[in-house]
Amino acid sequence: MTLWERLWETPQATMWEQLHQDFEVASYVRLLVRAESPRSSAIVWGQVKQFAESLGLSVSGMARNRWTIGTTEDEDMPSAGNASPVASLTARLKAVADG
Template identity: 75%
Template sequence: MARGGARARSGPAPTSTDRSHKAKANAEGWTTLPADGRDGPLPAWPLISPSDRELDLWERLWESPQAVMWETLHLDFEVASYVRLLVRAEAPRSSAIIWGQVKQVAESLGLSASGMARNRWTVASVNDDSDQSTPQAAVSPVADLAARLKAVSGE
C-alpha cells in the first residue's frame, strides 16, 4: 500500500461556488466549458467492431461540453473505452463491479458533478452575455432509466 504524499481524492473537493467572475475562475485553474457543447466533426471510433449502441453513445458524448477538453487532451481511446464498458454494464445481470468501473471512468472523464469539480471544469451559463458564469453540474448523456429498462425488457 502507498504511504505518504498527496492522493488524488484526498481532502475536500475543489469548490467553484464562491467564484463570480470568469477571470478569477481561470486564475484559480478552473476551465469554463461551453454550455452548448463541442462543435466539429465526430472523431473516428478508435476500437474494433463497434455496436450500434456504442456508436449512438459515442456520438452523444462528443456533443457534450466535456468533449471540448477530451479533444484537447486527445482522450478518444478513453472515451471509447468508457462507452464500451457502459454498454457492457447495461447488459442484463451485469455485475456491480462493472458498474463501479463505469462510475470511476465517468468521474475521470468529468461526466459527474464530482468529476467536473475534480477536473476543475465548469459549464458556462446558457445565456452568458455578461462576464459572470454560474457553475453547473454535468449531465450524463446516458439514456434515462425508463428507456434503459424498456431496452432490457424488450419492449
C-alpha cells in the first residue's frame, strides 16, 4: 500500500475530503518523500512537520484544527458488518465546535 493510500484511510481523511484538501495531501506526500532522501535538509523536515500539523496528522495538529477522533459507540451506527469504511471514519472524526 502506498503512503497516499494509507493517508486516505486515516480518520482525518474524512475532513480532508470535506475541505477538498487533496492537493494539500498530495503536496505533503511529495514533500515527505523528498525529506526522506539522503540529502534532505532540516528545512524540508520543518516543512513536513508544518504540513502534518495543518492536515491534523499530529496530536497538536488535531487540537489546532479542533478535531477529535471518537469511537463508533459515540454515534448511532448500523452494525459493523453493514457500515462502509467511509461511514465508519466519518463517525469517528468529528469537528469540535468552538466553545
